[in-house]
Amino acid sequence: MSVQRFGTTERYSDIVVHNGTLYTVEVPTSIDTNIETQTSEVLGSIDRLLTEAGSDKSRILMATIYLTDMDDYEGMNAVWDSWLPKGAAPCRVCVQVAALANEGWRVEIALTAAVD
Numbered sequence: 201m202s203v204q205r206f207g208t209t210e211r212y213s214d215i216v217v218h219n220g221t222l223y224t225v226e227v228p229t230s231i232d233t234n235i236e237t238q239t240s241e242v243l244g245s246i247d248r249l250l251t252e253a254g255s256d257k258s259r260i261l262m263a264t265i266y267l268t269d270m271d272d273y274e275g276m277n278a279v280w281d282s283w284l285p286k287g288a289a290p291c292r293v294c295v296q297v298a299a300l301a302n303e304g305w306r307v308e309i310a311l312t313a314a315v316d
Contacts, residue, residue: 224313236276258288
C-alpha cells in the first residue's frame with residue numbers, strides 16, 4: 201500500500217493517508233484568544249484537510265484533544281458538539297497537558313479518519 205502525504209514540509213505533513221486511514225493534527229491559527237475561537241479555528245482547518253484528502257467529519261474514527269486548561273473543557277465541547285454531525289461521534293479522549301508548542305495555544309487535536 202502506498203503512503204500519500206499532503207502539505208508536506210521538512211518537519212511534518214498536514215495529512216498522511218495509508219491503507220484507507222487518514223492521520224492529521226491541527227492547532228489554532230491565533231494565540232491568546234478564547235477556547236471557543238481556537239477550537240473553531242482547529243475544526244475549520246480539519247474540515248479543509250479532510251475534504252482535501254477525500255474524507256469528511258462524519259468519517260472521523262478517533263480524536264485526541266489536548267487542552268492546556270481543563271477549565272476550557274465546556275467551551276471546547278460546545279464548539280465540538282455543534283460542529284460534529286449527529287450520530288457521527290468518534291472515539292475520543294481529552295487530556296490536559298502542561299504546555300503546547302506555542303504558549304498561546306489552548307487546544308490541539310489529533311485525529312484519524314476513514315478515506316476511500
